[in-house]
Amino acid sequence: MQRLILRYGYGYAMRTFLRMFVGVRFDNARFLLDEKQFIIVANHNSHLDTMTIMSSIPRRILHKVKPVAAADHFGKTSWSTKLSNYFVNTLLIQRKRDKDNPQNDPVNRMVKALDDGYSLILFPEGTRGEPEIQQQLKPGVAFVLSQRPHIKYVPAFMKGMGKAMPKSDSLIVPFSSSILFGRPKSISPSQDVASIMQQIEEDFRLLRERK
Amino acid sequence: MDKYFHFDFLSDGELMAVVYVIFGILIFASTLFFVVGKVRPKANLVELKSRTRSWWIMASLVLTAVLINTTLCYIALAFLSFMAFRELYSVLDFREADRRAVFWGYLAIPVQYYLAYIKWYGAFIIFIPVVMFLVLPLRMVLKGETKGIIKSMSSLQWILMLTVFGLSHMAYLLSLSPVEEPLLGKKMLLFLVFLTEINDVMQFTWGKLLGKHKIVPKVSPNKTWEGFIGGIVSTTIIGYFLAFLTPLTSMQVAFVSFFLACSGFIGDIVMSSVKRDIGIKDMGSSIPGHGGILDRIDSLAYTAPVFFHLVYYMAF
Numbered sequence: 390m391q392r393l394i395l396r397y398g399y400g401y402a403m404r405t406f407l408r409m410f411v412g413v414r415f416d417n418a419r420f421l422l423d424e425k426q427f428i429i430v431a432n433h434n435s436h437l438d439t440m441t442i443m444s445s446i447p448r449r450i451l452h453k454v455k456p457v458a459a460a461d462h463f464g465k466t467s468w469s470t471k472l473s474n475y476f477v478n479t480l481l482i483q484r485k486r487d488k489d490n491p492q493n494d495p496v497n498r499m500v501k502a503l504d505d506g507y508s509l510i511l512f513p514e515g516t517r518g519e520p521e522i523q524q525q526l527k528p529g530v531a532f533v534l535s536q537r538p539h540i541k542y543v544p545a546f547m548k549g550m551g552k553a554m555p556k557s558d559s560l561i562v563p564f565s566s567s568i569l570f571g572r573p574k575s576i577s578p579s580q581d582v583a584s585i586m587q588q589i590e591e592d593f594r595l596l597r598e599r600k
Numbered sequence: 601m602d603k604y605f606h607f608d609f610l611s612d613g614e615l616m617a618v619v620y621v622i623f624g625i626l627i628f629a630s631t632l633f634f635v636v637g638k639v640r641p642k643a644n645l646v647e648l649k650s651r652t653r654s655w656w657i658m659a660s661l662v663l664t665a666v667l668i669n670t671t672l673c674y675i676a677l678a679f680l681s682f683m684a685f686r687e688l689y690s691v692l693d694f695r696e697a698d699r700r701a702v703f704w705g706y707l708a709i710p711v712q713y714y715l716a717y718i719k720w721y722g723a724f725i726i727f728i729p730v731v732m733f734l735v736l737p738l739r740m741v742l743k744g745e746t747k748g749i750i751k752s753m754s755s756l757q758w759i760l761m762l763t764v765f766g767l768s769h770m771a772y773l774l775s776l777s778p779v780e781e782p783l784l785g786k787k788m789l790l791f792l793v794f795l796t797e798i799n800d801v802m803q804f805t806w807g808k809l810l811g812k813h814k815i816v817p818k819v820s821p822n823k824t825w826e827g828f829i830g831g832i833v834s835t836t837i838i839g840y841f842l843a844f845l846t847p848l849t850s851m852q853v854a855f856v857s858f859f860l861a862c863s864g865f866i867g868d869i870v871m872s873s874v875k876r877d878i879g880i881k882d883m884g885s886s887i888p889g890h891g892g893i894l895d896r897i898d899s900l901a902y903t904a905p906v907f908f909h910l911v912y913y914m915a916f
Contacts, residue, residue, distance in 0.1 A: 412686050414885070520696065555696065562699045563682075563706065565690035565884060 391475055392452040398476070400448035403440055411437065411553050414567040418445040421543070424573055426508050428542045429454075430530055430589055433512035434520055434551030437561075439477065441547060441568050442510050455480040455502055456510040480507075484515065496532045503537050513589065520551030523593065531585035538578040544571035544589065546596035569596045609667045612783055614844050618790055619667075622659055626652070650889035658887070658896070662793060666786055670774060671717075673786075677771045678713040683893045684763035684901075685709065687884045692759070697745035698752045701736050705756055708732050709764050716771040724772060728765040733757055763894070766901035769908040776916060784847060788911065791845040795857060796903045799835040799864045806830025820872040828865055835861040847915040856910045860903045867902030871895070 407413040421427060429442060439456045446454055460481040464470040473479045480502050482495035491497050499509060511533075513526040534542060549566025571592050576585050609615045629652045637645050665676035689702060708728060715724040737753045770789055777785035807827025815823045839857025843850045871894065875883065884892025 412683075412690070549690065552690075555699075557696070558699060560699065560703060562703045563686045563689075565686055 391478070394476070395443075395451050395478060396448045399440075399443045399446075399451060404444040407437070407441055407444055410563060411561060412549075412563050412565040413437075413441055414565070415441075415445055416568050416570050418570055419447060420570075420573070422447050422450065424508075424541055424543075426503065426506070426540050427573055428503075428508065428530065428534065428540060429510045429545050430542050430592075431510065431512055431545040432523055432547060432593060433514045433517050434547065435517060435554045435556070437550045437554050437566075438512065438517075438547055439510065441550065441566075442545060443477070445545075445568060445570070450508070452478065453506065454478070454508045454510060457482060457499060457512075459484055459516075480509065496529060496536070499529070499533045500536050503533070503540060509533075513586075517551070517556040520555040521548070526586055526590060528582050528586055530589070531582040534576050534585055535578070535580065535582065538576055541573040541575045542589070543573045544592035544596060545569070546571075546593055548597075569599055571596055605668055606670060607668075609783060609786065615667070615783060615787060615790070618787075618794065618842070618845065619663060622663070622794065626656055626659060629655070647889055652889075654887045654889050666789055670786070673774060673789075674713055674717050674771050677767065678709055680893070680897070681709050681713070681764045681767045682706070683886070684767065684897060685759060687886075687892045687894050688759045688763055691878055691880060691883060692755050694752055694755070695745065695748055697743045698740060698756070700743060701739040701752070701756060704736060704739050705732070705760055708760060712764055712768045713771050716768055716775055719772075719775040721772075724768070728760050732760055736760075762901045766905050767897070769904040770900075773904075773908060773911075776912070787845040788847075791839075791842055792860070792904060792907045793900065795835060795839050795842065795860055796864050796900050798838055799831055799861045799903075800868070800899055802834040802838075803827045803831030803865065803868075806834070816869060819876060820869050823865075823869060823872075831865070832858060832861040835864075846911065848911065852914055856907060856914075859910060860907050863902040863906040864899035867899035870902070871898035 404415070408415065431438060431442060439458075443451065443454070443456070456477060456479050458473065458477075458479045458481055460470075460483050463473045463479060464481045470481060473481070480498065482498050483493065484495070486496065487494045499511075502509060511530050513528075513530045514524045515527045516524075518524045530542070534540070545568060547566065547568045549564050552562075553564040553566055554561045574588075574592070576588070580588075633645050633649050633652060636643055637649075661676075665673050685706065689705075694702060712724065712727055715727055736756055737749075740749055740753060770792065773788045773792065774785035776788065777783065803823075804827065807822060807824045807830075810826035810830065811822070811824035813825045814821060815825055815828060836854050836857045839860065840850055840854045843853040846853055846856075848856065871883075875881065882891025883894040886892055887896055890896050
């Protein structure tokens, strides 16, 4: 049932809404079908970001993709946890690392989801922040990638979402926005965290400048 | 079935003649570029071909919306305004504090088209120039952010005038149909859209063929006196022969067509200057080969009110 809701909810209803009403220009993401597993790494300005990425992913594999979200925001109550897990298929993690309690540690939980066969959507900026301004990237994604170097990451960059629905305001004011995907990329096992983050920064920069 | 699909246009010879002419032109253009591409493979026709392909889609969409169902036509026109509004709002630099006022601006679109639908002329003609003109600044003032408020107030009003007020005159044309001739509004709408687009194409073609003396080189280096005059003459002649679509006499139509050609040109260069100010080539990328919606309907936003008021004065 959840699979059907995700498939039709995002593949048709949400996609049509985003395209016709908000004015999102989608990028072709059929190449994701060639990857067994992937981590989509995207910039973050708006709640519309997750919706746009989910609506871009080919319907057939949508139920195997989990957006990673902050438990302190989306899991405030048991109801909101259930709703976001069911309708957005989220993986709720805490923001801070937890050395004493490995099962609760965000990096371990993301690695476990990958081992369970899921793909992930990650926003390394951590939070939505000021509209259209990129913040310092957090290194969590690099920890995950260096633990599972065979899994490719896919950079995605969105423009205009922070204008259509910024953090400060929950009203959607239609604004022509767009999403662009980069090619899937892998890291080499010898790369350290800093150089992985640098590589992702560079991917974002290239996508931002692409028309 | 007949409730939702109005096929009465099929038995109207005059309307069908225009439909045939439109598709005839498209078939001619497609064949021409195909043959030229075969004969002279070196000729760069990529843009012309993608433009023609987009013309096919646009013509089919317009004809479907206009002819099949009258109520649908109002909705389609309102949606066109909405897309044009969104496109222009997205390229002009608004402050975050303006979001609520801009949202009210969006809400004005269904209201304006509803006023056209219920044929309340008095309200239709003042809703945006007067009511919205007074209300939208108030919404910005209530927000309390005064830095840059003049620019926001004036840009928002200008967007509304251009993309909603101007274009909504197309919808009011539909409401002008008298009871004894229910298709008249659709005919006039087709006349307006067809002639405006033909005028664009004619000015472009004459400019390419003969263009030498630039009119406003700083704004739009492609606009020449030769293209402008060639466009006006061709449009006036074509309009003269399409007089059967309007309730006017042939001489009146030639007069109206002349003004329509001039205002189309004005719309075109005004939008060019806006694009030049922002530093972009196209308003968007929704129509392959043409740019955004606004790149195609910029002249329509100017011709629609001019055509409407001339016809309204002369015939109603």
